[in-house]
Amino acid sequence: MEQGRAIRPEAVERISAALIKAARVLPDDIEKRLEEAMPSGGKAESVMDAIRRNLGISRKTGLPMCQDTGAFWCLAEIGRDSDASLAAVEALIIEGAAKAAEDGFFRRSIVSDPVGTRANTGTNLPPFAYYEPVDGDRVVLHFLLKGFGSENCSSVRMLNPTAGEDGVVEAVVDMMRAAGGKPCPPVFLGVGVGGTMDRAALLSKKAFFHGKESRRMLDAVNALGIGPGGLGGYPTALGVDVLSAPTHIAGLPVALTVNCWAERKATIVFERGEI
Amino acid sequence: MRRALHLPYAEEELRAIEAGDDVVVSGTLYVGRDQVHRRLFEAISAGGDPPFPFEGSGIYYMGPSPAPEGFPIGSAGPTTSARMDSFSPFLISHGLRLMIGKGPRREEVRKAIEDHQGLYLQAFGGCGALYASCIKRSEVIAYPDLGPEALLKLEVEDFPAICVIDSRGRQYHM
Numbered sequence: 103m104e105q106g107r108a109i110r111p112e113a114v115e116r117i118s119a120a121l122i123k124a125a126r127v128l129p130d131d132i133e134k135r136l137e138e139a140m141p142s143g144g145k146a147e148s149v150m151d152a153i154r155r156n157l158g159i160s161r162k163t164g165l166p167m168c169q170d171t172g173a174f175w176c177l178a179e180i181g182r183d184s185d186a187s188l189a190a191v192e193a194l195i196i197e198g199a200a201k202a203a204e205d206g207f208f209r210r211s212i213v214s215d216p217v218g219t220r221a222n223t224g225t226n227l228p229p230f231a232y233y234e235p236v237d238g239d240r241v242v243l244h245f246l247l248k249g250f251g252s253e254n255c256s257s258v259r260m261l262n263p264t265a266g267e268d269g270v271v272e273a274v275v276d277m278m279r280a281a282g283g284k285p286c287p288p289v290f291l292g293v294g295v296g297g298t299m300d301r302a303a304l305l306s307k308k309a310f311f312h313g314k315e316s317r318r319m320l321d322a323v324n325a326l327g328i329g330p331g332g333l334g335g336y337p338t339a340l341g342v343d344v345l346s347a348p349t350h351i352a353g354l355p356v357a358l359t360v361n362c363w364a365e366r367k368a369t370i371v372f373e374r375g376e377i
Numbered sequence: 378m379r380r381a382l383h384l385p386y387a388e389e390e391l392r393a394i395e396a397g398d399d400v401v402v403s404g405t406l407y408v409g410r411d412q413v414h415r416r417l418f419e420a421i422s423a424g425g426d427p428p429f430p431f432e433g434s435g436i437y438y439m440g441p442s443p444a445p446e447g448f449p450i451g452s453a454g455p456t457t458s459a460r461m462d463s464f465s466p467f468l469i470s471h472g473l474r475l476m477i478g479k480g481p482r483r484e485e486v487r488k489a490i491e492d493h494q495g496l497y498l499q500a501f502g503g504c505g506a507l508y509a510s511c512i513k514r515s516e517v518i519a520y521p522d523l524g525p526e527a528l529l530k531l532e533v534e535d536f537p538a539i540c541v542i543d544s545r546g547r548q549y550h551m
Contacts, residue, residue: 145397145539145549145550148399148539149501152501152504152507152537153501153503153504155504155507156454156501156503156504156505156506156507157506159506159507159509159510160452160505160506163448163506163509163510164445165442165445165448165451165452165505165506165509166442166451166452166505166506167452167503167504167505167506168452168454168503168504168505169439169440169441169442169451169452169453169454169505170440170454170456170505171442171452207442207443207444207445207451208442208443209440209441209442209443209451209452209525210443210524210525211440211525220412222523222524222525224524249503251456251457251479251480251502254457254460282480282481283479283480283481284457284459284479284480284481285457286479286502286503329550331479331499331501331502331539332479332480332481332499332550333499333539333541333549333550334550362502362503363503364503
């Protein structure tokens with residue numbers, strides 16, 4: 103960390119506390135969906151029971167609900183009238199994530215060299231952060247704790263511009279068919295539509311915070327019958343959120359981010375003067 | 378049907394388990410994932426001995442989170458088995474016949490299990506805290522440089538799983 107980027111320790115602490123909690127307690131709406139889903143019997147019921155028991159044990163023992171505590175993924179929305187500098191926001195994300203990894207017993211899941219040595223960074227850093235200017239004077243940090251069993255099933259398809267909604271739904275269903283039981287279903291899906299290849303991918307993660315639920319896609323994915331743990335039946339997915347953006351006349355990018363049932367996320371809002 | 382599997386396993390206990398059975402595992406269980414598989418493959422290919430006896434042993438695809446004080450291990454749920462598929466037939470043919478992970482396997486793995494009377498169990502994905510509560514002891518026995526991916530020896534008790542591929546190569550759903 104460079105000197106001179108004074109950030110408030112309380113701000114670092116707020117991020118760390120939110121991330122440590124996110125690894126152990128699911129957001130209310132996510133837990134509700136897991137609790138209320140009516141599995142189709144047999145192994146679907148065994149898997150959903152294990153998930154619910156696991157959440158109880160995690161809460162009781164303080165152990166993370168999953169050993170893959172994930173990569174820190176962050177979307178920083180910085181108000182154009184905010185008093186926080188970009189450098190301060192960047193430092194805040196890094197320090198908050200570092201503190202959470204240390205204090206929250208996060209697994210060190212990040213390697214520095216993806217192909218050669220695959221040496222572990224030992225800190226679970228760096229975080230994967232994106233910075234976007236938005237209206238207003240607040241700084242909003244959206245975090246995902248991104249597990250990679252599910253991330254390995256995420257992907258992008260470049261459709262023809264005439265593919266339309268049917269084509270988009272078909273692409274999402276097809277990507278989930280390929281994922282099968284690998285990503286720890288029942289999954290939560292983020293779908294990014296439009297932009298460029300990379301923008302569609304970013305939208306597919308941003309969709310978990312700003313997307314619009316697609317009942318049609320949810321039903322289409324559940325019709326695959328992959329089922330909890332990939333052992334068949336219902337539910338395969340418990341949420342599909344979609345976010346769209348302008349794109350080129352020649353294209354229709356569609357990206358899918360697959361999150362496992364442990365849909366771990368946190369949003370932290372900083373008002374003026376709080377960073 | 379619900380069945381018990383005690384490790385190191387006895388042949389008849391392993392072979393009695395059928396695809397679709399609920400299995401409760403107890404005893405000594407070894408842990409290795411991606412990089413351990415690569416190293417076992419390289420060690421055996423070079424004519425060396427593996428760092429633990431394959432006979433009677435099972436391998437659990439897992440990399441735990443750090444253990445807080447007072448706990449033998451941190452969260453300890455299964456990782457995706459498919460990533461081990463390219464190494465598994467080789468290891469099965471060298472005697473490592475019991476595997477525990479999550480998710481589907483390639484046909485070559487199913488075939489190797491059938492040919493060598495192995496067993497593939499699926500643990501509950503994402504249930505790291507639940508599995509931590511079934512682990513009584515944990516120690517690193519090889520490749521400590523791999524950090525969270527090191528080769529571990531565990532003592533487990535009432536570790537729940539589902540048989541997805543049995544010793545005759547029959548597969549549950551998937």
